[in-house]
Each structure stands twice: as C-alpha cells, then as structure tokens.
Amino acid sequence: MVERAKRRPRDPEATREVILEAARTLLAKDGPEGISLSEVAHLAGVNRGTAYQHFETREKLIKATADWVSDKLFLAVFGDPATVGERRVEEVDVAELTDRLSDFAMDNPELCRVWLMQLLASPDPGADPFWREYCGSLERFAATEMAAPDVDAEVLAVINLAGAFLWPVWARAHAEGAPQRVQLARRFADECLRLSLYGSMRPEAFPDVAERVAKGPRPMSRRGRADS
Amino acid sequence: MVERAKRRPRDPEATREVILEAARTLLAKDGPEGISLSEVAHLAGVNRGTAYQHFETREKLIKATADWVSDKLFLAVFGDPATVGERRVEEVDVAELTDRLSDFAMDNPELCRVWLMQLLASPDPGADPFWREYCGSLERFAATEMAAPDVDAEVLAVINLAGAFLWPVWARAHAEGAPQRVQLARRFADECLRLSLYGSMRPEAFPDVAERVAKGPRPMSRRGRADS
DNA sequence: GCAATAGGCGACAACGCTGTTTATTAAACC
DNA sequence: GGTTTAATAAACAGCGTTGTCGCCTATTGC
Incomplete structure (x- = not known):
C-alpha cells in the first residue's frame, strides 16, 4: 500500500x-x-x-487561457464558428445575442475579465477570434440602414464589452443568490438594448451636442477618423 | 559628511x-x-x-488610494464639491462632462481602474462620493423630460464608467504618442455622446426589441426592478 | 526488442513579501 | 521638565514563488 x-x-x-x-x-x-x-x-x-x-511563464499561461475563453465566448454568443461565416448581418437576433453575452459574462466573470484585459492591451486585437467577429459584425451592421448613422464600431464594441464584463462584478456584490443574479443579468441586457435603440438623451433637447456629434454634412456620411 | x-x-x-x-x-x-x-x-x-x-495591510492602502482617486475624479469632472450641490441637472453641460471624464481617465488609467474595481466590488457604492454624484445626477436627469424614457440609471452609469475607464487601456496600446492619445480620448467622448443621443440601432428596424424594452404601457412609466 | 528521446519528476538555492516584535531615538505637547 | 508618541532600526519566522538543475522512465520509432 x-x-x-x-x-x-x-x-x-x-x-x-x-x-x-x-x-x-x-x-x-x-x-x-x-x-x-x-x-x-x-x-x-x-x-x-x-x-x-x-x-x-505565468503570462503565457494566462494568454493561453484567454485564447480558450475567446473560443468559448464565440461559441456561446455566435454559435458554431463553422456556420457563422454564412450568416448575414441582417438576420442576427440582437436581443438573443445580447442575452447570451450577458449570461456568459455572469457565468464566467473573472475569465471574461482576463480575456478583456488581454484584448484591450493587445497591439493586435484582430488576432482574437471573438473580437474579430464581434467588432466585425458591428462594423458590418453599422454600414446598414438598420443602424444609426456615424457609429464608431470599434469604440462601441469596447463600450459594450466593457459594460458586459464589468457588470457582473457589480452584480455579484449585490446579488443574494442565483435568481437575483439572473435578474441582474437581465437588467443589464435590457438597459443595453434600450440604450442601443434610443440612447439616453433626447436629441431635440441637446442641439449643440447633436451638432458636435454630427460629423458630416449628410447623416449617412462616413465619419473621419484620421483627420489631424 | x-x-x-x-x-x-x-x-x-x-x-x-x-x-x-x-x-x-x-x-x-x-x-x-x-x-x-x-x-x-x-x-x-x-x-x-x-x-x-x-x-x-495592503488592502487598506489601496482602499485609501481609491478614496483619494474618487475625490480627484469628483473635482476633475464636477468641479468643486462645495458648489455642486446647488447646480441643477438641467444646466449641466453633458459634452463638457464627458470630455472631462474621458480626459481624466486617459491621464490616470490605472488609478481609475483601481477605483472602479473597488467601487464595483463594494457592497455599498453609495459611500463613494464620485459614484454618489455621478449615478445620482444620472438618476435625476433620467427623471427629466430631456432624458429618454425608462433609463436604468444605475446600469447606465456602470456602462459609461466601464467604457470610460477601460478605453484608455485600448488607447494606450494603440497610440504612438501623446497627440494620438488625445485624439483617441476625443473619439471615445464623441462616440459616447453619439450613443447617448441616438443609440446605435434604428428603433423602427427592430420592432420586437423595442417591444421587449418597453417596460410599461406608457413611455414615461417607471420601470419595475423588484418584480419577482 | 532496443535505444533514443523527451515528458515528467524531485530537489536546490535564492529571493521578496508579510506580519510582528523589540528596543531606541527624538520631536512635540503640556 | 517630563510625558507622549511618531519614526526608526533590526531581527524573526514563515510563506510562496521563481528559476534551474539532473535524474528517471515510459513512450516512440527504428
């Protein structure tokens, strides 16, 4: 023995x-x-x-984990990578997608944060599969008639993901049990969708802000990023 | 000697x-x-x-630093705490406020992140002066006619702050020098304002999402948080 | 089968941080 | 002046991590 x-x-x-x-x-x-x-x-x-x-080194281990998270995220949010390429932007169910992102974040808060930090600090985010698809589809969406004009897809993607992955920290600190957590996840998703649809300020009430934000003469014009 | x-x-x-x-x-x-x-x-x-x-302990030191950051944030974003109480929500310059937040975040990325994490993980965020004022003013604003209906101020506050304090991580990784960083800060503020004004999706194109988001029978109705 | 390869293992030395404790010094306060 | 107490110095034990060895042996490939 x-x-x-x-x-x-x-x-x-x-x-x-x-x-x-x-x-x-x-x-x-x-x-x-x-x-x-x-x-x-x-x-x-x-x-x-x-x-x-x-x-x-520890860093490489973390990096490897982040890569794994990226794949899982992809699967959870977009589904099987093999079939995604064919899907057209117009047929994506935004509400579904938001829910899935929110849920996954709530289920794996720390892992998601690890991934996000890695991504944000990376000089080449395009190498990450999930980011590629998330930001990419946002860009493609922004180019359609269904999107608000002048969306800066990259910034918006960071805002969305930052919110989705930090909200669980708040939620965990405030939820008593699992059902409350589910509710908080839903609350985030709802506000996220509401914000996407209507914003938070009535544009009519803020003419000067509206003017600042309007980048081009026509509403659908491409916004200029590289102007010195 | x-x-x-x-x-x-x-x-x-x-x-x-x-x-x-x-x-x-x-x-x-x-x-x-x-x-x-x-x-x-x-x-x-x-x-x-x-x-x-x-x-x-180290934790207490960090906590103390976070408190200091909160004060500095307050000063940088809202100005002198003594005169803030009197200001009415209607006269706040949102664009100015957004710029100041964005700039401060870009100048103190790590410190802001430390503060944010402390706050989110805290069971009693209301104890923090900056959060108190930021979330509070958002709530007061949401109650006015200038705001979009059904705003969930708390969630929105987290989204905004998360974006503002994580964007610098991205920005630092992508900016070559100081001028580029300034430009990226501006880009964030612009998208933030644009999002606040118009959202990112045209509501007409998403009737079902709009229905989900509509919490009450009338547009101005209070949204229910405590429903089981 | 048999040898070579390399995956897996155990041990070493060194370092830095944590907490805590002692005794000492010297400034500040009454 | 005498008391108080902030600041220093030094030492302790304990812990966990970092690297870097050389050895062992199962697997692989001939």
Whole structure:
C-alpha cells in the first residue's frame, strides 16, 4: 500500500490540457493576479517543472487561457464558428445575442475579465477570434440602414464589452443568490438594448451636442477618423 | 559628511501623505496587483514599520488610494464639491462632462481602474462620493423630460464608467504618442455622446426589441426592478 | 526488442513579501 | 521638565514563488 505518486502517462497534449484546466479554475476563482504557476501545477496534480515545460511563464499561461475563453465566448454568443461565416448581418437576433453575452459574462466573470484585459492591451486585437467577429459584425451592421448613422464600431464594441464584463462584478456584490443574479443579468441586457435603440438623451433637447456629434454634412456620411 | 539617514520630522499627517503619494505612483505604474507595502515604504523613503503603522495591510492602502482617486475624479469632472450641490441637472453641460471624464481617465488609467474595481466590488457604492454624484445626477436627469424614457440609471452609469475607464487601456496600446492619445480620448467622448443621443440601432428596424424594452404601457412609466 | 528521446519528476538555492516584535531615538505637547 | 508618541532600526519566522538543475522512465520509432 505504498502510495507512490504514480507518474502521469507521457501524453503532452493531455498534460497541457490538465494544466490549462487548472489554470481556468484558479483564474475563475482568484482572478488574473492571484495565480501562480506553482499553484496551478499543484491543483493540476502535475509537477511544477512539468508546468514550466509547457508554459514558460505565468503570462503565457494566462494568454493561453484567454485564447480558450475567446473560443468559448464565440461559441456561446455566435454559435458554431463553422456556420457563422454564412450568416448575414441582417438576420442576427440582437436581443438573443445580447442575452447570451450577458449570461456568459455572469457565468464566467473573472475569465471574461482576463480575456478583456488581454484584448484591450493587445497591439493586435484582430488576432482574437471573438473580437474579430464581434467588432466585425458591428462594423458590418453599422454600414446598414438598420443602424444609426456615424457609429464608431470599434469604440462601441469596447463600450459594450466593457459594460458586459464589468457588470457582473457589480452584480455579484449585490446579488443574494442565483435568481437575483439572473435578474441582474437581465437588467443589464435590457438597459443595453434600450440604450442601443434610443440612447439616453433626447436629441431635440441637446442641439449643440447633436451638432458636435454630427460629423458630416449628410447623416449617412462616413465619419473621419484620421483627420489631424 | 556622514549621511545619517535623517529622521523624518514627527508629523503623522505628512508621513501618511508621503506614503499615499508613493502608493499612487506605484499603483499608477504597476496597477493594483503589482504593489507591496515594502516597495511603497521604500519609495516613500519611510521605514517599513512606519508604513505598517499607518496602513495595517495592503488592502487598506489601496482602499485609501481609491478614496483619494474618487475625490480627484469628483473635482476633475464636477468641479468643486462645495458648489455642486446647488447646480441643477438641467444646466449641466453633458459634452463638457464627458470630455472631462474621458480626459481624466486617459491621464490616470490605472488609478481609475483601481477605483472602479473597488467601487464595483463594494457592497455599498453609495459611500463613494464620485459614484454618489455621478449615478445620482444620472438618476435625476433620467427623471427629466430631456432624458429618454425608462433609463436604468444605475446600469447606465456602470456602462459609461466601464467604457470610460477601460478605453484608455485600448488607447494606450494603440497610440504612438501623446497627440494620438488625445485624439483617441476625443473619439471615445464623441462616440459616447453619439450613443447617448441616438443609440446605435434604428428603433423602427427592430420592432420586437423595442417591444421587449418597453417596460410599461406608457413611455414615461417607471420601470419595475423588484418584480419577482 | 532496443535505444533514443523527451515528458515528467524531485530537489536546490535564492529571493521578496508579510506580519510582528523589540528596543531606541527624538520631536512635540503640556 | 517630563510625558507622549511618531519614526526608526533590526531581527524573526514563515510563506510562496521563481528559476534551474539532473535524474528517471515510459513512450516512440527504428
């Protein structure tokens, strides 16, 4: 009955996955900064040296986790990546999409935050699949007649995602139990949709602001970003 | 020429301030998690024991810094707290306010994030002066005829602040120099105002979403939060 | 089968932070 | 003056993390 710490069967892929899974668990619990390679290795039931072999540094481990989150986000919000490419912007159900984003954020608050921070700090956000699709579809939508004129899709995407991924922090601090959390998620989604439809200020009451915001002579004109 | 590490004149208030200042510097540089009491004490030129005397733990130091940020935010966005109480919601210049918020966020990205996280995670946000005024004025505004109907001020406040304080992360990663950063700050403020005025989707094109969002029979009805 | 490869393991040394405690100094206050 | 107390210095034990070894051995590929 000598419990030899039996050596894990030599399977790099699987080992890497165990480590990643442990990393996810800890990241989801303690957030991006309360995590160490040692801890992860311990939880994964893997030698620390082994963990170092797969992920040279903590940063790379976090990056890898963020990539995983991006995929899950994609799946949860847009569905199967294989079938998404064919979908046209016009047929997307915005309310559904908002709900799914809000729900996923509520279910994985820390992981989403990790992903968001990685993305925002990245010099090349276009490399991220979820961002690519989210911002991209927003841009495509902005070009349609269904969208308000002069939308800055990139900024709007950041605003939406920032709200969606920080709201859970508030929600967790204020919700007593699971049902309340569901309600708060819904409340966010509702306000998000309401804001998208009507804004928060009546334009008639703010002629000067309206003038400032109007970028071109005609409502549908493209807004200029690169003007010095 | 013996450089005795000359003892700091006995002035608790001043010492506390030196420590806080050092904490701010480090927080602004490394963010909330890359900070230690030792480091702060060292930078402040204060004995570690002294630092521990003023702030028992790292958390309390961060909390104290967040409080300071709240005050500065208030000053930068709303102006002198003494004269604010008298101002009526109708006479607030929203564009000015948005610009000031955006600028302050761009100038103090990490500090703002520290504050925001503290606030969101706090069970009693109402204790924070800036949040009190920001969310409060939004609520008061929402009650006027100048606002769109059915605004959920609390959610909207979180969305706005989350956007304002996370946008700088994106901006820093993409701006080459100071002028570009100014431009990006402006771009955020513009989109923020545009969104507030017009939303992003034409309501006529989304009748079902509009129906979902319409909470009451009449447009001005109060939305129900506490319905089970 | 057998050897080589490399995945996985255990141990080492070094570092930094945390808290807490002691004793000492010196400024400030009455 | 004498008391109070902020500030300093020094040391402690304890913890967790970081890197970096060399060894072991199961798996793979011949």
